[in-house]
Amino acid sequence: MTLAPRVVLVHRRTEYEELVARHGTPGQAAFFLASRGRSAEEVEGRHRRQGAALAEAAAAVPLEWRRSRVERADLPRFLFEPRDVVVVVGQDGLVANVAKYLDGQPVIGVDADPGRNPGVLVRHRADALAALLRAAVARGGAGGAVEERTMVEAVADDGQRLLALNEVYVGQPGHQTARYRLAVDGAAEAQASSGVLVGTGTGATGWCRSAWLERGAPLALPGPGAPALAWFVREAWPSPASGTARVHGLLDGGRQLALTVESEHLVAFGDGMESDALELVWGQSVRVGVAATRLRLLG
Incomplete structure (x- = not known):
């Protein structure tokens, strides 16, 4: 029996998550940011936007398909399958981080914070992902416009x-x-x-x-x-x-x-x-x- 396609969602911890992990509580993280002249609301806003983009991307995966999720720090230990479709939700640099662990699997870059990222490699919004996933698996990944980068x-x-x-x-x-x-x-x-x-x-x-x-x-x-x-x-x-x-x-x-x-x-x-x-x-x-x-x- 042929296995259903698998979508691997790749993301990284947000700055807000890293600050809370370092300082222990959201309140302490906010105090640290304020002491550096920065706004906790701005950092939390980016955190919420990334969470929303990741949730929307997960919801776009067809119910009958398999799915997995991996955080950037765990990429060296993650086993990609040859027919995976890799969805990177985040910044352009995250595509570069995951590229070296792949061997020809198609990659879709989803911009988690439009207007903040250059969008060279994360070119798509989460609401376009459902159609892109269908294109990625059509004819072995040749159903969409695939750009091969050296x-x-x-x-x-x-x-x-x-x-x-x-x-x-x-x-x-x-x-x-x-x-x-x-x-x-x-x-x-x-x-x-x-x-x-x-x-x-x-x-x-x-x-x-x-x-x-x-x-x-x-x-x-x-x-x-x-x-x-x-x-x-x-x-x-x-x-x-x-x-x-x-x-x-x-x-x-x-x-x-x-x-x-x-x-x-x-x-x-x-x-x-x-x-x-x-x-x-x-x-x-x-x-x-x-x-x-x-x-x-x-x-």
Whole structure:
């Protein structure tokens, strides 16, 4: 017997929930906010809007379908099924958080607070979800307009692997000076810098764009679906032992960037999630390039 489709609702704790958990009671949380010149009503309002969007999204799932719910902190322990439809209720960044745990499942982004989020990845309102879910399961997920977005992958020489939707950062955990040997297109250079960013076209609107602007826009950034990555060395430092000749570029056509660690400890993490990082020690190498996995975003 064929299993009914399963919808996985992904959300994260609101700022209000985190404040109450930290301070013990709503009253103490409100006192803390007031002491910082902030309004508890505004924070509670966002909390209520997200709760309402999540409830409306859950109600849109057909009764005969299966459903599950997972909070962002539990994503590393959650087992997605190949035919899941993933509904992200929250902010654009939450789509990036879940993308690295998926393998082709269609994703629908629901904006929990319209007008506050850019809405690049969470494009839909909860009241449109019922029709989108039907489209997502039609013909194996091809019933709706699916946009495939490039992801970036970092693979260490010991088998550690990391996926990201926006960018991968390789550098010192405290963002201090990192020492490594960078190699691309067969040429290598020893460098000392604040780390290396390798980003996708999706990430070209965030951290990588900041590096691109500071560098004077030296290259054309890839589009979200282009099988290419832009890379930037942050604050490369010239010295007798380190160079600055290779500080940015594009990776396309299957090309990769390789870094060999020449510090005691470096890390590689994706999409700003420093708590989920590859740990790299002296002499280890990591290769960064376009991932085979792509985010399938239902538009």
